[in-house]
Amino acid sequence: MVERLASGRHHLSREEVTAHQKQRLFKALATVMTANGYSSTTVDDVIKEAKVSRATFYQHFDSKQDLFVAGYARMQRHVIDDILTVPEVGTPMQRFAAMLERYLGFIALDPATARLYLVEVYAAGPDAMRRRIELQQEFVAGVVEIFGARSDSDRFACEALVAGISTLVTHALSTGDADAVTGLYKPVLDYTDRVIGRAPVTDA
Template sequence: MAQQLASGRHGLSRDEVATNQKQRLFKALGEVMGTKGYSNTTVDDLIKHAGVSRATFYQHFDSKLDCFMAGYAGMQGYVIAAIFEIPATGTPMERFASMLHRYLGFLALDPPRARLYLLEVYAAGPDAMRRRMELQQEFVDGVAKIFKARSKADRFACQALVASISMLVTTALVDADPEAVLALEKPVLKFAERALGSCAM
């Protein structure tokens, strides 16, 4: 975790200082918004928790929404990169099972932070929702690649699969319950086998 820098000389470059400041603000997002929610969190809450000045905040972000979406995009990008680091061998279903296991495991490690980005995004407004849909499309593209979806029907099945995972995970995270998240693995795999049929072999 990023620590607040000591005042005076610390031997870090300007870029390293900026990176540290952003990391602290993203940490503040998770801890403050995770408790108070998006709507009830202010920029003042974030800068106080992160230990940065208001001027520093606005050097990095245009608004609370800008900060939230940068944090969301960073987390989503990290998750997508991690879950698609799956074995190149095996059947599509085996590779999807590996991906799903990683995804659910990642969310279960930190349910409050996952809840922040999967539920509070609805409170952040239409721009945030559009960005969420764009990022979810990356998930669809990855699943379609695993199953080698070529037809419109197969592509639609991948979209439906990802949409169902998103809805089920969001529901499980309402109470920030890691066990409820992990319990989705078996039923989602059964649904994927039915939805994708021969592509899953």
Template sequence: MSSAPLPSGRHHLSREQVVASQRSRMLAAMAEAMMEKGYVGTPVAEIIRRAGVSRETFYQQFRSKQDCFIQALDTGTDVLARLLELAADDRLEQAAAGGPLAPPAQFRRLLHIYLRTLADEPALARVFLVEVYAAGPEAMERRREVQGRFAEAIADIFDARTPDARFACDALVAATAQLVTTHLVTGDLDALRALEEPLAELADRLLG
């Protein structure tokens, strides 16, 4: 999620490009600061220091620290939403090529991409899974919506239509989120990646 600062001196960027660069840097600074200090311990001054912008620039784009956090959270949810879309497209391509993979294999592929993305973007992952609890009900509602979409994707993979099967999908998402959060808090990204096998086995037991 990192974004390079603008070059010093004269440049040929448009006003829109400058604003987009500043915004990207502030969102990245928000996420990176919270990895170290948490939501409560991250003041606006820390965000603008890391982003290399003025306080005036910050408040031109965000109403408050919470507004900046919500928009950083939206960046994370957009990434996860794209993962779910890619998984759906992948299933369609498999069907067109002669038949989809079995549901457990489809889930394993989705899980692999999900865990790899979180491990590659730990600051963004922490915004979505850890600091969201301190940011108020609006942030929590966004998280709930994305978790629900993840459960829907799993239900589609396993054709889970009964109440018990849908509950199993929700339980699998909750277990995944809790285990991932634990490793994000401790900073153990290798352990996060290693969740793929036990979570795939859990899905087989619950839904296979």
């Protein structure tokens, strides 16, 4: 839970105060937008939930979309940093299994917030969509590296796999059930083993 700073003197630096205010705004955005959706959420809704002034909001963000994109980038960095730190030992399938488990586990940890950024992103404009594509491409790059994909067809198989995982996760999030997300692990792993894991790697 993100608590409001007490009024008056405190011992936090300017940077710490800024970080705390932004964290409260991100938390408020997730709370309000989960209930109302992107289109029906206003800046007033967010600042009321975050208990900050309008001046404080615009000190950090230009608009609701700016806040959303910043929040998406924040989540993106957490996801990518986590899933790409897979062990460098083991078979490609073992390494992919570790990546998939971390990704699904991260999403299942907070399904409401994950749903906000993976579903509402479609209503948040081109900047947000670019962020989603960047996230997906970083995921693709990790899968390409794990399987040593070199040819165009191998790389396409990795890209199609990640796109499929994204679609399945988004659908599972629509139920709001974390178990539906983690339940994708075995079927996705089995599918990957059949389509990519056992396929010979070809040269470009």
